[in-house]
Amino acid sequence: MFLSKIIETNIGDYIYDAVNNKIIHLPEDLSGEIKREVFSEKYFEFINENELRDFRDPIKFNIRSYKLYSDNEFKKILKRSINSITLCVTENCNLRCEYCCYMEKYLDSNYKLKNMTKEVAFKAIDFLMENSSDSNVVYVSFYGGEPFLQFNLIKSCVEYCKEKYPFKIPSYNLTTNGLLFESDDIIDFVIKNKFHMLVSLDGTKKSHDEHRKDLFNKPSFDKVFKNLIKIYKKDPKFFKSSVGISAVATSVNRCKSQYAFLDMICKSNINFTSAKLMGPFKKTLNEKLPFHTKDQIDDTEFEFIKEYILNSMKIYHNGFNNEGETTEIYPGDFCIPSVRRNFISPEGKIIICERVDDRNEIFTIGDIYNGIDLDRLNKLFDITLEKAQKCKNCWAARFADFCFKDIFDLSAEHCKQCSQEVYAGLKRYIEEIKNNKEIIIYLENMSVE
């Protein structure tokens, strides 16, 4: 059975044909036969009736280049359409969260944590402003470490934009652990300058304190929570529209109370992510896991989880409605490199985004002094294409969820997990949309972030 999969659902079995991108209901007896690899008359009648190919005939996908533009088009894009930079203002932090991607740097006593200078920050802002004439809005994001440890630098950047680009004030974003909001200066500053912030809060005290501890191994929930109330009381409107919550779920802290807490927070933005199993964190988690039990969680009970589910269903819905029969695909979910994200390292390197491993040179696509290097970008496209060849025999390739940050992690384990997720997603989609016009209308009218 090439590029196809039988999906068992609570409303019967379906066959997903990844080539013509269709899901077709399988009669029960036929499904049983195919699973036993028996291909009788029934099978041939079925494929004829439904105008399907013979799934036993070898076929594979042709992975298309991820570069969708000519060099000339790309040069114009790089000159006019860049809309975002993320400044890594410091690698330092006042917390030592177990799942932090910088943990290896923090544990390495020989590594000197870096801070960004004013010169680098200003130059990075110039790079953005000079190459964004076509962008509706430009974004300057502050990232760390804990960015508020460099509050003076952040203030200088905002002043610099005000003075030099008064008609193009960026939309400011910042990711923080929320500890430094004890200072009224910081709160007043972010409200005044309409910062959009993502505050890391894993949920209830128990869920949060499990991993988010300070340099002396002391939990941080109480301080962060108090600070959030402080911002809320200062400006509830700002809190609702501009302070998002970033919650990390791990197999240890994931529980019903965590979900219930997050579900009720007065927010339009709850960013719920799974922790990546970095080396040191893997070890900690394995040690803690035997002592924890997991609640049975009914996801659909929680509004913010429902949104995630609908978002993922939307991907399948669009996949089936917008893409026809073809073997030419580009698997994964990619952004436009160098347009929507540009992570600026403390020394001024432009890295494709903040989520990649910045030690791997392939992700460095330029620097703030010379701009984006098209050759480097092309090299990244080529490597991505090479790595994605793994998908050419996979039935789940059209819905595979990976991007540049994952291209060096496409291991067998990753692929297995990916196809399991696609299987679960398809199953849910089939079960939910069957005879449910309301959800179809909803999916057609929603858009994803």
Add this chain to the structure above:
Amino acid sequence: MNIKIAVIDTGISKIFDKKVNIEHFYLYNNEIVSGYKEPIEQHGTLCLKEILKQKVAFDILDINIANSYNELQLNGIILGIKKAINERADIINISLGINEHSEKLYQACQEAVEHNIAIISAASHSGEVSYPADLKNVVSIQVHSEHNIEKVKKIDDSTLSVYMSNNIVQFGNSATALNCTSMAAANFSGILGKKLDGIPFYDKFSILKKDYGLKLDSSKNLVEKLDYKKCKIYNELENKKVAVIMLPSQKSQEIDKYIKLNNIVAFYDHDLKDFYSFEQPAQLEHDFDVILIINTKECKVKISDEISAHFKNRKMIYLGEFEGNITDETLIYKHEDFYTENLATLSKPVILISGIGTNLNKFDVQTNLMRNFAQNHLEAKAISYNPEGSLYGYDIFKYPTKVTFPDIVCSINNYMCAAEEKENFNVWTINVGGGCFFINNQNKNTFGKLITSYLDACNVDIFILCINNFIDVKTLKFYILKLKNMGIEEILLLFSKNSFHLYSMEKKNGINVYELDNASYEKSLNFLRENVSEHIFTLDDLENNNLYNHVIKTLTSR
């Protein structure tokens, strides 16, 4: 942290000050001032007692709005709500009401909603209308005395009924029945306060929805009488010299000097950071009274707070989307302004310009046609959703966030009818913002809906559809057929050089655009010409007036 409940009422007796954390305020000279005023009667105090029945520590704001005759007035309620917002209340209890509807009261309640404050108010006993309880953004509380049903039951999307006993309570010299809606509202304020205990930033409206099924509606339907007047922006600019700042910056270079309003005398050069005249070569120009700042993009732009100070002594007018409510939206039209329930027949020919998506040169097409009409001494009237149209005297509409049928159709038709009656012109050019059909699931409904509204509101003589290489021929043919089935005889295609970034198609924050190189453009154009029989115009055709000539030929042949 305790939950803060504001009690807007006849005042709370200070005998509670030792038991509860209370801050007192009262109405004085049309202002709510800090301090205690002895209540003339006990209604407010009884409300507090109901709230405290939950045995949870609350912070209480006593907002005594009774005047010296112990009367409650609309203005007192509005001021009380505003005070509660400033004091960061979590819940506002208003166990009283008035019969008079007020837009200001609605706005005050809406401001509270935006601050995540739930307003709980008592419904009328007599079944009469009572505000604020009968506003859709306020929780209205009725009362029941039936033991066998739940303590709090839902009546409709904004109304709850709360169980109260039949007891009468004595306080001082008077008695009050506990089963009145006033006490029920206070009782429910306490119940809600208890649910929020310790976490003020819980979303009150999610809790009301989840636990009681309430769906408070903050939208309202403005229905006003038809009254055709010029867009107010032109009154503002009349007899004044105007300088413009265009955003994004390159838009300054694209101002059409032939049809711009005569009193626009200067533009801001973003590189040279100063104002220049439109002469060739441009000269420094500082003789103007008004600065018009126009953002032509759909996304909100942030302007430095110091700009106004920098250009002091000059009136600043902002048009388009800006952060911080600096745009004066009353200066442009809203469709609601023209709503009536009738439809009338229109007589002027209509050229409608639309696109399959964003950034496909619709505005360039409209401006080119308008320039040509002007050069040929034809009077044309233009409708646009792009504030850039204010440079040329177009009628500018705010892009509607909600398109409701049939109201929008009636509004468009009535506006056009009124304009035809009051103004002298030969032809309409209408540039409908957004997209004509969906190119992605993001703009599937709203954008398409606006075009449909125009097609229902008027007879379109020529439909200019701006497209790019992103649309496949099969889909394009389907759309053309659909338009023909709607009775449009002449469909012209304008082939833009701007294409869409594939990766941005499904994103909420909009489609990103890039410019095709010549080879890709030519290839796509040839392919299109081989497969589609409609007239296809390029941007060069536009500049060479080929599109205009074709339009005139079509209109005169009818």
